[in-house]
Amino acid sequence: MSFDTLGLSAELLRAVADQGYSEPTPVQSRAIPVILQGKDLLAGAQTGTGKTAGFTLPLLQRLNATAPDKGRRRVRALILTPTRELAAQVAESVDTYGKHLPLSSMVIFGGVKINPQIARLRAGVDILVATPGRLLDHVSQKTLDLSAVEILVLDEADRMLDMGFIRDIRKILALLPKRRQNLLFSATYSNDIRQLADKLLDRPVLIDVALRNTPAERVSQVIHPVDRERKRELLSFMVGSQNWRQVLVFTRTKHGANRLSQQLEKDGISSAAIHGNKSQGARTRALADFKRGEVRVLVATDIAARGLDIDQLPHVVNYELPNVPEDYVHRIGRTGRAGNEGQAVSLVCIDEHKLLGDIERLLKRDLSRIVIPGYEPDPSIRAEPIKPRSNTRPRGQAKSLHNNRPARVKAKENKRRPGPEKAKGNSRRPLQSSRHA
Numbered sequence: 001m002s003f004d005t006l007g008l009s010a011e012l013l014r015a016v017a018d019q020g021y022s023e024p025t026p027v028q029s030r031a032i033p034v035i036l037q038g039k040d041l042l043a044g045a046q047t048g049t050g051k052t053a054g055f056t057l058p059l060l061q062r063l064n065a066t067a068p069d070k071g072r073r074r075v076r077a078l079i080l081t082p083t084r085e086l087a088a089q090v091a092e093s094v095d096t097y098g099k100h101l102p103l104s105s106m107v108i109f110g111g112v113k114i115n116p117q118i119a120r121l122r123a124g125v126d127i128l129v130a131t132p133g134r135l136l137d138h139v140s141q142k143t144l145d146l147s148a149v150e151i152l153v154l155d156e157a158d159r160m161l162d163m164g165f166i167r168d169i170r171k172i173l174a175l176l177p178k179r180r181q182n183l184l185f186s187a188t189y190s191n192d193i194r195q196l197a198d199k200l201l202d203r204p205v206l207i208d209v210a211l212r213n214t215p216a217e218r219v220s221q222v223i224h225p226v227d228r229e230r231k232r233e234l235l236s237f238m239v240g241s242q243n244w245r246q247v248l249v250f251t252r253t254k255h256g257a258n259r260l261s262q263q264l265e266k267d268g269i270s271s272a273a274i275h276g277n278k279s280q281g282a283r284t285r286a287l288a289d290f291k292r293g294e295v296r297v298l299v300a301t302d303i304a305a306r307g308l309d310i311d312q313l314p315h316v317v318n319y320e321l322p323n324v325p326e327d328y329v330h331r332i333g334r335t336g337r338a339g340n341e342g343q344a345v346s347l348v349c350i351d352e353h354k355l356l357g358d359i360e361r362l363l364k365r366d367l368s369r370i371v372i373p374g375y376e377p378d379p380s381i382r383a384e385p386i387k388p389r390s391n392t393r394p395r396g397q398a399k400s401l402h403n404n405r406p407a408r409v410k411a412k413e414n415k416r417r418p419g420p421e422k423a424k425g426n427s428r429r430p431l432q433s434s435r436h437a
């Protein structure tokens with residue numbers, strides 16, 4: 001299969017060739033013709049499958065075919081993503097693939113100044129990539145008009161629902177013209193996703209390329225049983241003795257990410273932490289340093305790491321197992337991407353045996369356990385309950401948690417829109433039945 005047979009224009013084929021891609025990935029070869037025909041699409045595809053080019057290329061082609069000659073540009077394609085990092089990466093892809101076309105795009109997300117975004121929006125853009133919160137800030141300030149949107153993409157829709165963005169999504173849908181093309185990408189098909197798809201999509205074409213909840217076969221997975229107090233030591237030992245140069249390490253909490261990163265630095269291993277309490281600038285810098293090889297270990301929480309596009313990432317370490325088994329699949333999807341071999345290592349202490357069981361049930365197989373000599377678990381240590389994550393407060397609970405705070409503080413908190421990490425909410429919350437309420 002070659003890109004030439006998919007119906008893409010010469011400008012787009014040139015951009016693809018510039019990237020060095022020789023053939024389309026499965027999601028690309030199936031999604032591109034469908035999107036070019038103007039149909040709605042429901043695609044089961046996780047990060048690493050090439051889904052971004054899968055929707056960006058045909059979207060650019062459709063917009064370019066109907067681009068008005070004159071007048072101010074209006075937003076004709078809206079791409080929503082759950083996190084700032086993913087928004088930035090998708091926007092980069094739009095630029096990359098659209099570089100030979102006269103279309104303009106921009107990205108908007110929170111955590112950075114709003115005024116430059118307003119100025120840029122005023123100048124007119126064709127394609128807008130955004131996270132839901134900041135998008136609605138613009139809508140409420142009347143600095144954004146969505147009445148000309150022809151194509152809507154919800155990228156990583158499952159994660160948007162997990163993060164409690166369903167209300168924001170509904171508000172945004174209500175602002176869009178009724179007639180439009182809708183593309184929904186999701187790594188998993190929960191009931192919530194099915195309900196959203198039912199409301200949003202009109203006779204969609206379904207494609208399911210990444211086997212649901214099945215990590216890429218090319219990722220080798222291993223469990224190293226170890227005592228909770230010795231995990232840090234074991235991690236340093238593995239990074240050092242095996243000379244790992246680029247490792248993404250997951251912790252459950254932001255605090256844990258910071259602490260581990262500092263400890264690794266003390267061990268002489270260059271490290272940075274990336275999570276929702278860090279400023280956008282700090283996150284971007286840490287990621288850039290990691291990509292350049294200046295930082296060897298990037299320690300991240302699940303939300304911060306979601307959608308990170310790091311080419312050829314060889315090692316992912318679960319320093320702590322995630323509370324939600326699906327997050328394990330997302331985490332190890334960071335490695336073994338686009339045809340490269342990857343290794344996913346989980347350091348598992350006695351407290352996490354239940355979490356490990358949940359993961360193995362989801363994967364429908366047992367993961368191999370290898371005890372590292374010198375790090376054998378002490379059989380006399382008893383399991384302790386796992387503390388809840390600091391960043392998993394469902395939105396609905398926010399009020400009761402702060403009930404005894406002074407009113408002034410509460411008012412300030414209510415005004416502030418939560419960023420993605422703060423918004424992480426209850427994924428089981430049922431959708432309401434109204435279509436665009």
Ligand code: AMP
Pocket residue numbers: 021022023024025028046047048049050051052053309311337338
């Ligand atoms: P995505 O799933 O969109 O995050 O893409 C995963 C990675 O695959 C990105 O680094 C892309 O640059 C890369 N990629 C996308 N399409 C292709 C292709 N046809 N051939 C090789 N690599 C690709």
